[in-house]
Amino acid sequence: MPLKPFKTIGIGVAFSPNLKANLYEAARLSLYFEAKLVMIHIGEQSEEKLNKLKLILSAFNKDNLEYEVVFKSGNPVDAILSTAKEKSFDLLIIGAAKRENFVKYYVGSIARKITRQAKCSLLLLINPSIERLPCRHIVVNGLEDPRTEQTIASAFYVASKLNAEQLTIVEEIKQNQIDIKVDDDKSLRHANIIKARISNRETSRINHIIEELPKEHTNNIVIKSQPIFGTQGYSIGHYAQIKRADLLVMNAPTKMTFWDRLFPHDIEHILTELPTDVLIIQ
Structure with missing residues (x-):
């Protein structure tokens, strides 16, 4: 294993209520792993968006966090996977969804497609926090x-x-x-x-x-x-x-077939109901 297995970390950025918590988690991990952080936003580029991201990450200026913002259009799955390839991601961070009225988390349809197709390692976060847990x-x-x-x-x-x-x-x-x-x-x-x-x-x-x-x-x-x-x-x-x-660390799934999706096994059980944060190593 290389001394620094995660040199470039990616995260999809949506301007949602979880934005600050997601960015804080990604920034901390980038610093711990001495990695560059690449943020992908599916949408039009604007000064307002860039300034908002810059303001949130200003908390990490003292730590010399290295980061970049990529704006993409089109299908979110294709856009994130293509950016992961272009920027040579070693790790892609994905947020999990919470089931309504339940304290349970799962991987949504877009995230699941990315999980099945990504060529890099993945970190599925169930409960991102501004304060480090x-x-x-x-x-x-x-x-x-x-x-x-x-x-x-x-x-x-x-x-x-x-x-x-x-x-x-x-x-x-x-x-x-x-x-x-x-x-x-x-x-x-x-x-x-x-x-x-x-x-x-x-x-x-x-x-x-x-x-x-x-x-x-x-x-x-x-x-x-x-x-x-x-x-x-x-x-x-x-x-x-x-x-x-x-944290649960797992092998990446092997190539999925139609029957694998019909009769879930291995990683598919984890994606259906995440027990905790999950790191999938590619």
Whole structure:
């Protein structure tokens, strides 16, 4: 993993009530990651809009925040994705929508299309704040997948930059790996032995990944490993929710097919109901 995985951060800008909170979150992250911030507005350019953005970000002048504003017209999904490509975004920040009358967040249709098509990493924010809220606990997937090593490395990098206190690596293990019908004490013991073996194997695999990471990213944080048997995507989202994690870090989805959308799995479970802020590593 490069020393600075997020050199350019992008965010779509709408002049909505959440504008200041969204920009404060994006600006803080840009400073933590020593990155340039690129704001994309779908609409006509005007001095009034530029001055409003400049006024909000003036709070970060003392920190020498580097930023740029891009004005685009046309389809929001196409405009944001094309800008992400032109400006070589490493990270794109997207705000989640809140369900009416519920304390639940989800990814709207435009954001979901961007999430499925973006070639860069994505940060889905459920509750942007003007005042910085500490990021104490990060949960990251530990799936047995070629992309997982990069995802775990990114999670530790983010944890070190945000001064997180704990990072939990969750290994979601499919129930069919046990493949035993439990109908008496003997079969239950056998199933538990297999579960323990799988858990030990997974923990050993994860420990090997951690050993290869830069020590400055792993030294000052409590590291936990948690095997979970269940449905991928849903299980880790539920775990992050009940543990009140501040950030969930996941592998980017593989190429979606029609059947993937019809029968959601992995990241689709997360997008349907966000348990917390979600960082998707591309």
